[in-house]
Amino acid sequence: MNGNEKNTMLTLALSKGRIFDETMPLLKAAGIEVLEDPEKSRKLILPTNHANVRVVLVRASDVPTYVQYGGADLGVTGLDTLIEHGGGVAGGVATTGLYQPLDLQIAKCRMSVAVRSDFDYAAMVKQGARLKVATKYTTIARDFFATKGVHVDLVKLYGSMELAPLTGLADAIVDLVSTGNTLKANHLVEVERIMDISSRLVVNQASIKLKMAHIRPLIDAFAQAVDARKVG
Numbered sequence: 001m002n003g004n005e006k007n008t009m010l011t012l013a014l015s016k017g018r019i020f021d022e023t024m025p026l027l028k029a030a031g032i033e034v035l036e037d038p039e040k041s042r043k044l045i046l047p048t049n050h051a052n053v054r055v056v057l058v059r060a061s062d063v064p065t066y067v068q069y070g071g072a073d074l075g076v077t078g079l080d081t082l083i084e085h086g087g088g089v090a091g092g093v094a095t096t097g098l099y100q101p102l103d104l105q106i107a108k109c110r111m112s113v114a115v116r117s118d119f120d121y122a123a124m125v126k127q128g129a130r131l132k133v134a135t136k137y138t139t140i141a142r143d144f145f146a147t148k149g150v151h152v153d154l155v156k157l158y159g160s161m162e163l164a165p166l167t168g169l170a171d172a173i174v175d176l177v178s179t180g181n182t183l184k185a186n187h188l189v190e191v192e193r194i195m196d197i198s199s200r201l202v203v204n205q206a207s208i209k210l211k212m213a214h215i216r217p218l219i220d221a222f223a224q225a226v227d228a229r230k231v232g
């Protein structure tokens, strides 16, 4: 690949599963179709119907890293992941060098606090008790409880947070909730909603400058597709 081709090639970082699935209709609206099914292929680089657009499959929590350091020009990532990465909530240029031009309004859920149904969270908070909180989202949890003035000991987990209150590892968890079925199945109840979460388009800052002519139309097409959904 010569320098010229490299400048016109656009690489989009996505994670398999809901983010890939929910980004596909937006890409389609922008005239881009991914030519391989990530669930069937073992390839990590997927071609599209545009010779100069490709998709790379990375772990959800690695999307901001790929885009920040230029392994991809663009990516789609949950606000939760973005905040934990250090990207902040603000739009525009974040401190990390990731440009966040668009809320794609996909993979929607909420970040919540949940406890065992027999745990009196309100009373504990009122008493000023120190809470043990298990979560994968330590930045969000720390900020939330600090603002609330609740003292917490955070226990970092990488998955199956629901298990923590059931085994005595923690009093509470901070986790993503969508339908609420996972909490219900584990006899947990949601006691606080911390924030609404959706997925964001993130763009590498250098790519914006170097590949503006190619990236701008894509951002515009995404924005139109998102708007069309709001109306429809």
Ligand code: PRT
Pocket (backbone or CB within 6 Å): 015, 016, 017, 018, 019, 059, 060, 061, 077, 078, 079, 080, 081, 107, 108, 109, 175, 176, 177, 178, 179, 180, 181, 182, 183, 197, 198, 199
């Ligand atoms: O799974 P992996 O460790 O690789 O990474 P990941 O969990 O970050 O990726 P993935 O693909 O599971 O999630 C990607 C993004 O989707 C997240 O960063 C969120 O922004 C968004 N999203 C939307 C969700 C959910 N909805 C969701 N329900 N992410 C996770 N969940 C999980 C939640 O953690 C809980 O275990 O689903 C369970 C709850 O679902 P309900 O429907 O039972 O309430």
Ligand code: MG
Pocket (backbone or CB within 6 Å): none
């Ligand atoms: Mg997951």
